[in-house]
Amino acid sequence: KAGVTQTPRYLIKTRGQQVTLSCSPISGHRSVSWYQQTPGQGLQFLFEYFSETQRNKGNFPGRFSGRQFSNSRSEMNVSTLELGDSALYLCASNSGTEVYEQYFGPGTRLTVT
Amino acid sequence: AQSVAQPEDQVNVAEGNPLTVKCTYSVSGNPYLFWYVQYPNRGLQFLLKYITGDNLVKGSYGFEAEFNKSQTSFHLKKPSALVSDSALYFCAVRDITTGGFKTIFGAGTRLFVKA
Numbered sequence: 001k002a003g004v005t006q007t008p009r010y011l012i013k014t015r016g017q018q019v020t021l022s023c024s025p026i027s028g029h030r031s032v033s034w035y036q037q038t039p040g041q042g043l044q045f046l047f048e049y050f051s052e053t054q055r056n057k058g059n060f061p062g063r064f065s066g067r068q069f070s071n072s073r074s075e076m077n078v079s080t081l082e083l084g085d086s087a088l089y090l091c092a093s094n095s096g097t098e099v100y101e102q103y104f105g106p107g108t109r110l111t112v113t
Numbered sequence: 114a115q116s117v118a119q120p121e122d123q124v125n126v127a128e129g130n131p132l133t134v135k136c137t138y139s140v141s142g143n144p145y146l147f148w149y150v151q152y153p154n155r156g157l158q159f160l161l162k163y164i165t166g167d168n169l170v171k172g173s174y175g176f177e178a179e180f181n182k183s184q185t186s187f188h189l190k191k192p193s194a195l196v197s198d199s200a201l202y203f204c205a206v207r208d209i210t211t212g213g214f215k216t217i218f219g220a221g222t223r224l225f226v227k228a
Contacts, residue, residue: 004156033214043203043218056208056215090156094214100145100164100207102214104156 002027004093004105012111018079021108023091025072031055031094032074033102034066038087048094049074078110086112115140115208119219126194127227134189134222136204145207146187147216148178150200157203163187174198194226
């Protein structure tokens, strides 16, 4: 079966701009989680969506938002970008049948200049 | 609050020697524990998990982990290291207090296997 797809893979933005990242989960998976990975803070949970509803949220400012569509694809948006938002953003496709297993995409590398 | 600690930033081991990557956890209730590996410019790959049952869990690529409730540890082990095992390893715990798939990760341990 096809894996988790994240687009784009690489992105360069300027401070103050906004960005939208996309994640297509494994077919049949209804839950998607987003994580931010930075050298200083490690892997931090952003939010989780299940059946188009946000089920969990991490401790990030309101500039970080997300949504999920009826086909389970998810997007996350970061507005008013800051230099500190430079990171690898990972999406995980969450299985409802294999207990507690998450399958991660390759990530989107965002660089803010 | 759920948390995970990986006390070593880096572990160095010679190829063919056994390796151990340490992890301790703090959870309320029963722990759901995981190990992931990350290669450069890649996402995380699942290695193994402990939910319940046997304290010795076997996973992918010859890795195993030992769950120790009294020491609140979940150390990753492999009997014979390969150069290709060199990567970044993350221990993680599922935050079951919130339901869903919120996962708390350790800071990561970089493993170097020398030929």
